[in-house]
Amino acid sequence: MQEDILVVDDDPDVLDILSETLNKRGYNVVVALDAQSALRSFKRKQPSLVILDIMLPDMDGLEVFKRMRADQADRYIPILFLSSNGDLETKLSGFDMGAEDYLVKPVSLKELNAKIGKILKRTSQAQALWEEREALETEVTKEHENYIHINKQLKKQVLAMKTLFSISQDLTRILELDELINAFALTIVGELRISSMAFFALVSENSKILSLRGVKGFRKEKFAGLEIPRDCAFVEWLGTRAKPKKIVRSNDRTWVKRLPDIRLAAFEYATPIMIKDKMRGIVFTGPKLSRDDYTPYDLDMLQFICNSAGVGMENARLFKELQTTYLSTVKTLVSIIEAKDSYTRGHTERVAEYAIAIAERMNLPQEEQRRIAFGAVLHDIGKLGVLEKVLNKKEQLDTEEWKILKAHPEVGASIIENMEFLTGTVELVRHHHENWNGKGYPDGLKGEEIPIGSRIIAVADGFDAMTTDRPYRKALKWTEALSTIKEGSGIQYDPEVVRSFEEIIRDKNFRKRMREKHSNP
Missing domain, CATH: 1.10.3210.10 (Hypothetical protein af1432)
Structure with a gap:
């Protein structure tokens, strides 16, 4: 089934380029040159995704965003902002309103395709949860004797979704890396009700070592000197999918050889943190406080939190990059004063x-x-x-x-x-x-x-x-x-x-x- 994408931009050239690119990727593209046309198209057939220019001739893009959100019927439709203005305030305004992401013109088609793929995948997962809830509601009406049980499940599903979206928003809005890592660690321990966690990350994109950045449930000294080589067998075993993997298996004695350090045997699962399809960190999570095994829901929650943290880390990196640019400008100005x-x-x-x-x-x-x-x-x-x-x-x-x-x-x-x-x-x-x-x-x-x-x-x-x-x-x-x-x-x-x-x-x-x-x- 083709995904419908509504592209809104007052520049015909931009529309042509995006339409051609997205059509080649198998998407069904609908275009609009102004806000009114966009709103009519949106009402006529709600798409899977909207790519919206923030500056339109007849209406501010943020206002169009509000109206589209108000017109959404029974499903969540993600909106991706486009703008020739890349200032931080404009970006934050869009994120505060609930935009999925933000691209600055001229758009990198490779980046655009990657972001669309991730957004649609995430939305599809969320939609699947909503559809599951609707299926449960239908079952309630048919089987009255299961009403109480199913109703409890529904409440759990709704609460889980609210929790997921809340976690995602919290972790992607924090722009200070140390604050983000602390919030990330507390979220994992609290939501999964586990005894411990440790987070190792690359200091920079070119680093060859993953260093300890956060730990809960143990003293940091326990892992003193522990570093994970980027090219070690354990990292290769984890793979490039941001999916939790069980470290210790009773029927597999090779796990001891795989671990870069025996101290990591204190944890049960390892989950890669992926940013733009590249591993930037590893999260190790310990046993549940209840001593029960991780449920499929726990593993999904762990994966979702790690994905959100990855987005947050990239946002924090971009923010720091922006600060560094400003500081460089300031230092230049100060040097000019001192020269005068x-x-x-x-x-x-x-x-x-x-x-x-x-x-x-x-x-x-x-x-x-x-x-x-x-x-x-x-x-x-x-x-x-x-x-x-x-x-x-x-x-x-x-x-x-x-x-x-x-x-x-x-x-x-x-x-x-x-x-x-x-x-x-x-x-x-x-x-x-x-x-x-x-x-x-x-x-x-x-x-x-x-x-x-x-x-x-x-x-x-x-x-x-x-x-x-x-x-x-x-x-x-x-x-x-x-x-x-x-x-x-x-x-x-x-x-x-x-x-x-x-x-x-x-x-x-x-x-x-x-x-x-x-x-x-």
């Missing part, structure tokens, strides 16, 4: 170290510390808009020059405001020259109106400015600069931040660590 202003060479790094030390001393949350670290590195990025002759002027600045220099926090905020991963850092850059008494700039914020990160950066920035040679004066000693900072407590600086900073500066270990960067500690 001889004073700033090393300044941003020192300010970041001071700011991070203060944030840690104040026991701020990890996420807040991360934002402060970025804010400290980027606090002077607005100086890209200031002429070198102003930055390096030895004489006192005139009114116009001072006005230009004072604009750098606003300019800096505008430079980074569209970088998604720096959300929350923008305000730190904008307000790092605000004063505790409200007489700073650019917005004249006062006291706790000023973000805590900006208050910390202000102290770190001020201290480093005082202890660094400037065009118009020599650097102060640390003790002299600290006295000046304390004099500004409650006026220019937050008193609590100043107290924490004083503790840091009086710490001999900190002073020793910074000695290489300061000649006068």
Whole structure:
């Protein structure tokens, strides 16, 4: 039976290419150039899959998505977004609404075919579960004496489906790899009610070793030094299908020779984690707490969770790649600033170290510390808009020059405001020259109106400015600069931040660590 695919795009060339490609793959393709045509086709005959351009001439693709979801009758129809815009916010909007996946134009036909195959396979499995439920409902009406038993089975099936979809959504939305691995481990142990699990993964695509990334039910030390060669016999035995395999078999003594390490005999099953048809990890799962054997449902659940984790790992990798690109851009911008202003060479790094030390001393949350670290590195990025002759002027600045220099926090905020991963850092850059008494700039914020990160950066920035040679004066000693900072407590600086900073500066270990960067500690 041919699968029907509805392709919606306002570009005839794209429709022609996709139609030809999908027809060759054996799919029955229906095309639409606009939203209204797409909705009519969808109502007339609901397809197995919709490939939807997110930008249409007569209606936003996300709105079309909502209407299609509302029109679905008795089965789930997956929707795959297409867009020429690959920004993270647009992708997340689609995923939040329930889209199966997202492709950026120009589309790789190989990637398109692979994603369609996986989506239709997953949907087919889900549809099979729904059909099984309907079959059970029919049986209830025919055999009243089995009603109670079958009704319980139905509830279990519905609960299982809800659990599966919930697990899939949870594991594919987490973008921090360590957080994902922890959630993955907890999900497997909790859903399967097993005593233990261990997860080994490749550090990178080119790695030849699978290393331990997560473990539950055992101390991590139990597996110290345990690594699994990518090309070992055990990995070859597992194969390339993401399907659980029983490790220990009472009627097969060769399993001991297959294992890369005897410590892995503590587990019962091994399941490959597949990403784009390539193995990226192995999950080992221990006995059930009930001591019962794994049921077929348990094995299906294990396979589903591992597949979802694979998708989540790929999403996390792409997100990290995006962050790395942004950070590379930021470092380039900082190097440009330092090239313009001889004073700033090393300044941003020192300010970041001071700011991070203060944030840690104040026991701020990890996420807040991360934002402060970025804010400290980027606090002077607005100086890209200031002429070198102003930055390096030895004489006192005139009114116009001072006005230009004072604009750098606003300019800096505008430079980074569209970088998604720096959300929350923008305000730190904008307000790092605000004063505790409200007489700073650019917005004249006062006291706790000023973000805590900006208050910390202000102290770190001020201290480093005082202890660094400037065009118009020599650097102060640390003790002299600290006295000046304390004099500004409650006026220019937050008193609590100043107290924490004083503790840091009086710490001999900190002073020793910074000695290489300061000649006068």
